[in-house]
Structure formats: structure tokens, C-alpha cells
Amino acid sequence: MLGYLRKPQWSPYIVGIGIGGLSWCTFYFMEKALGTSTSFVGAAGSGVCAIAPDHAASNAYYLKEYGAKAGGFKPIFDWQMALDFALVAGAFLAAWLGGTFRKERVPTVWAERFGPSVAKRYAAAFIGGFILIFGARMAGGCTSGHGISGGLQLAVSSWTFFISMFISGILTAVALFGTGSFGKLATSEVSRV
Amino acid sequence: MFEHFFADPKTLLLGAITGLVFGFLLQKGGVTRYNVIVNQFRFKDFTVLKTMLTAIVVGAIGIYAMLQLGMIKGLSVKGAELAMNAGGGLIFGVGMVLLGYCPGTALAAVGQGSRDAIVGIVGALVGAAVYAEVYPLLARTVEPIGKLGKITFADATHASPWWFIVGLAIVAVALFTWLERRERRPVTA
Numbered sequence: 001m002l003g004y005l006r007k008p009q010w011s012p013y014i015v016g017i018g019i020g021g022l023s024w025c026t027f028y029f030m031e032k033a034l035g036t037s038t039s040f041v042g043a044a045g046s047g048v049c050a051i052a053p054d055h056a057a058s059n060a061y062y063l064k065e066y067g068a069k070a071g072g073f074k075p076i077f078d079w080q081m082a083l084d085f086a087l088v089a090g091a092f093l094a095a096w097l098g099g100t101f102r103k104e105r106v107p108t109v110w111a112e113r114f115g116p117s118v119a120k121r122y123a124a125a126f127i128g129g130f131i132l133i134f135g136a137r138m139a140g141g142c143t144s145g146h147g148i149s150g151g152l153q154l155a156v157s158s159w160t161f162f163i164s165m166f167i168s169g170i171l172t173a174v175a176l177f178g179t180g181s182f183g184k185l186a187t188s189e190v191s192r193v
Numbered sequence: 194m195f196e197h198f199f200a201d202p203k204t205l206l207l208g209a210i211t212g213l214v215f216g217f218l219l220q221k222g223g224v225t226r227y228n229v230i231v232n233q234f235r236f237k238d239f240t241v242l243k244t245m246l247t248a249i250v251v252g253a254i255g256i257y258a259m260l261q262l263g264m265i266k267g268l269s270v271k272g273a274e275l276a277m278n279a280g281g282g283l284i285f286g287v288g289m290v291l292l293g294y295c296p297g298t299a300l301a302a303v304g305q306g307s308r309d310a311i312v313g314i315v316g317a318l319v320g321a322a323v324y325a326e327v328y329p330l331l332a333r334t335v336e337p338i339g340k341l342g343k344i345t346f347a348d349a350t351h352a353s354p355w356w357f358i359v360g361l362a363i364v365a366v367a368l369f370t371w372l373e374r375r376e377r378r379p380v381t382a
Contacts, residue, residue, distance in 0.1 A: 007221075012240045012371070015222030016247020022214055023248070024255040030207050033269040034215065036230060036297035044321035061328035069197060078200045079208030079281070084300055086209040090216025091304030098222045100219065107293060108225035110351030110380055125309040130294030130323070135288055136296060137324045138331065139281025140271045143295035144215075146278075147245060152252030152272055154345040154357050158272040161282040166203075168286025173234035185376060186228070186237040 008098040023152060030079065033153070035145030037136040039081045041065050041089055046075035105190075135165075216301045225301040227293030236289055239372050246365045253358045268345070275339025277331070292316075321368070 004010075020032075024062040026034050041062065056062060057072030066076055095101035114120055136142040138163045141150060147165075150158020154184045172184065199205065221230050223245050232238035259265045289295050292313040294302050297316070302310035347354035 009223050010218075011242035012222055012224075012343035013364065015218045015280075016244045017251050018218045019244070019248035020251025020253075020255065021216065022211065022218070022250040024259065026211055027256055027265050027269070029260065030204070030211075031266065031269070032299050034211065036300065040296060040317050042294040045325065047318065047320055048325075056373050059325050059328075060332065064328075075198055075309040076200075077198055077205075079204045082200075082205040082208035083212035083215070084297075086212025087216035087219075087300040087304065088295060088304040090213040090218075091220035091301035092216075093213070093304075094217040094220035095305035100220075100254040100258075101306050105308045107231075107307075107309070109228040109231055110293070121309055122312045123314040125292050126319075127302045128288045129313035129321035130288070131284055132288030132292055132313070133296065133317040133320035134324050135284030135286070137281070137321060137328075138335075139278050139285060140274070142285065142297065143245075143289075144297045146271065147295075148248050148252065149269070151245070151249040152256055153268050153270050154347055155270045155272045155273070155353055156344050156346060157275075158340060158348060159279045159346070160273065160275055160278040161285070164279040164282030165286045165289070168283040169234040169290050170236075170286075172287045172290040177231075177235060181237065182234070183236040186232050187283060191346065 004052060005097050006099070008100050019148060021154070025147060032079065033145065033149035034140060035080060036064055036084055036087070037133060037145060039078075039084045039143035040133050041137060042076050042078065042081060045073055049073070049075050139165075216304060219298055219301045220305055224297045225294070225305055225307070227302075227307065230295075230298065231290060233292050234286075239376075243369060243372070246361075246368070248364050250358070250365050253361065255352075257354050257358060270343040270345055272343045273341040274336050274337070275341065276335045279340075280335060315317070 023034050044064070045056050045059070045066070047060075057074065059073060061072035065071055083125040091157055092101070095148050105118045106116055114124075139146060140157060140162065143165075146155075146158040146161040151162055210259050217364075219225050223239065229238055230245050231240040256265070256268070256309055258368065277335070279348050292299065294310050294313060296317060299310045299313050341349075345354065
């Protein structure tokens with residue numbers, strides 16, 4: 001058992017079965033679907049509350065996602081935020097046990113294409129994160145809420161998101177990295193642990 | 194201001210346990226790596242697709258079985274607003290490749306030491322705040338287009354969900370078999 005936990009990487013099928021099983025648990029114990037990105041709205045809203053409480057309290061989107069309480073939207077820490085913080089801890093545990101924890105500022109695939117500049121990588125990460133959440137909130141979910149939870153419920157909304165996300169991702173990857181090595185399987189050292 | 198800040202402890206604990214297991218699985222699967230995610234969209238690494246499709250098929254079987262057995266009261270389907278879902282998906286794909294993580298895997302990536310994911314999360318928080326300001330405009334213009342409500346493909350076609358689940362399972366097994374044959378390196382179990 002401990003030997004398996006110490007393995008640097010598990011089969012994607014084992015991990016997929018685990019995540020599928022985890023979704024059964026969230027439905028059974030919490031009557032909730034696995035999701036992560038709504039909390040970015042709650043956290044952002046809580047931050048805006050600190051600067052302009054009246055403005056945040058009456059914002060239509062915060063009220064839509066978190067429901068109207070007396071006096072409008074207020075800072076919140078709910079189950080999904082606990083989940084999001086625990087994601088960091090769970091991944092740390094897995095990386096630590098597997099010996100794959102390492103400080104990384106510029107991933108190798110990025111560096112091969114765009115060079116070793118940390119500033120350049122961080123700028124892209126910031127803009128990418130911004131676009132990512134804007135898209136997720138517009139679509140009503142992300143890779144977990146729509147992709148996995150919605151996908152497994154056979155939701156029309158989620159499969160619409162999933163397919164358009166994939167098409168856009170492929171086009172973006174071609175635009176950023178070109179078609180030179182498109183489709184050629186990466187070696188395990190580059191791609192994995 | 195903070196009287197309703199925390200949800201009840203039991204809910205928070207269940208959320209935390211879920212996140213702990215989810216983060217552990219994502220990291221062990223390798224899908225918290227920028228290289229793995231970006232190389233999926235370049236068709237150079239299929240770890241992301243294998244993981245997600247397996248989770249969807251396994252999850253679907255369990256959820257619909259529990260629903261039929263009355264073990265769960267209902268589903269938790271997000272409303273179909275096709276223009277928002279598709280438009281948001283198109284925007285999301287750009288962000289996912291630029292950042293190299295999705296929201297959940299960015300958080301998990303922080304746990305394995307990926308510093309660029311922290312910057313991505315800061316960008317995401319700013320993005321969420323900006324979205325909240327833009328939302329009223331989108332609600333008036335884009336949201337009403339293709340608004341179908343909280344429907345599944347089973348609802349839309351009046352067919353049993355099991356047709357779709359069996360179909361998905363067949364597609365998944367066929368795809369996995371093909372991919373495994375194509376990959377030189379056998380997957381370690």
C-alpha cells in the first residue's frame with residue numbers, strides 16, 4: 001500500500017476510476033457535484049468586499065452564484081473553497097510521497113519554445129489565468145464542474161463546453177507551438193514526472 | 194459582515210476531504226504538469242483525455258445507478274445556455290493552453306511546487322472580479338441565446354441515459370485500446 005503511494009506516477013485509468021468514484025461520494029454524501037472554479041468568484045467577491053462592500057453586495061453575479069442574503073453578497077468560505085485549499089495539500093502529499101515535488105518556474109515545454117525567461121512565463125500565466133476564469137464563469141463551469149461532473153451527468157451544457165474548449169485549445173496550441181511536432185508522442189521524460 | 198462567513202463544519206470537512214483526495218489523484222496522474230496538459234492539445238500526450246474520459250464513464254455508471262436505486266435524490270445539472278457554454282469554452286481553451294493548467298489543476302500544481310501556477314491563480318482571481326462586472330451585459334445579450342434549461346442528452350432525446358453511457362464506454366474502450374497500441378511505452382499500473 002505504502003509502496004503504491006510512493007510511486008511517482010499512477011496509471012491515468014486508475015486515477016480516472018478514483019476521480020469517478022470520488023464523484024459518487026460527493027453526490028451521495030453532499031448532494032453536490034465536484035467543481036472548483038465558482039470559488040474563484042467567491043474569493044474575488046470577498047476581496048472586492050474589502051475595498052467596496054456596497055458595490056460587491058449588489059453585484060448581480062456574486063448574488064447569482066452565492067444567493068441573496070439579507071444585505072446582499074458578503075464574504076464567504078464554503079465547502080468548495082475548503083475543497084480548493086485542500087487540493088493544494090493533497091497534491092503536495094502526493095508529490096512528496098512520490099518524490100516529484102520540485103520548485104518549477106518555467107516548464108520545459110514552455111522553455112523550449114519561448115526561452116528560459118521567468119518574467120515572460122509569469123506574464124503568460126497571469127494573462128492565461130485571467131482568460132481561463134473569464135471563460136469558465138461565462139460557460140458556467142470549468143474542467144471539473146463541466147468537464148467531469150457535467151460530462152458524467154450527460155449535461156448538454158457541459159458537453160457543449162467540453163467540445164468547444166478542446167477545439168479552442170487545439171487551435172491555441174497550434175498558434176503558440178506550430179504544427180511541427182503535432183501528433184508525435186512526447187517521450188516520457190519530457191511529458192511526465 | 195462575517196456572521197455567515199463559514200459554512201457549517203461538517204460541510205467544510207467533507208469539502209476538505211474531497212479536495213485532499215482529488216488533489217492527490219490529480220498529482221499522481223501527472224495532469225498537474227504544464228507539459229502534460231499542453232501536450233494533450235498538441236496530441237503528443239493523451240494522459241488528460243484518458244483520465245477525464247475514464248472518470249466520466251465510471252462516474253456516469255455510478256451516479257445513474259444510484260439515481261435509479263433511489264440512493265441520491267437527483268442530479269446537479271448546469272443549465273444549458275448554449276452561446277455562453279460554447280463561447281466560454283472557446284475562451285477557456287485559450288487560457289488553458291496559455292496558462293497550462295485549468296483552475297483545479299492550477300491549485301494542485303501549487304502543491305507540487307509549480308510557481309507559475311501561483312501567478313496564474315492571481316490572474317484568475319482578477320479575471321473573476323472583472324467577469325462579475327461584465328456579467329450584467331452578458332446576461333442581457335449572450336445568455337438568452339440557446340437557453341434550454343437544465344437538460345441532459347437523455348432528457349433532450351427522451352431516451353434512456355444508459356444508451357449514452359454504454360455508447361461513451363464503447364468509444365472510451367476503443368480509443369484507449371488504439372492509444373495504448375500506438376504508444377511505445379506501456380502504461381505502468
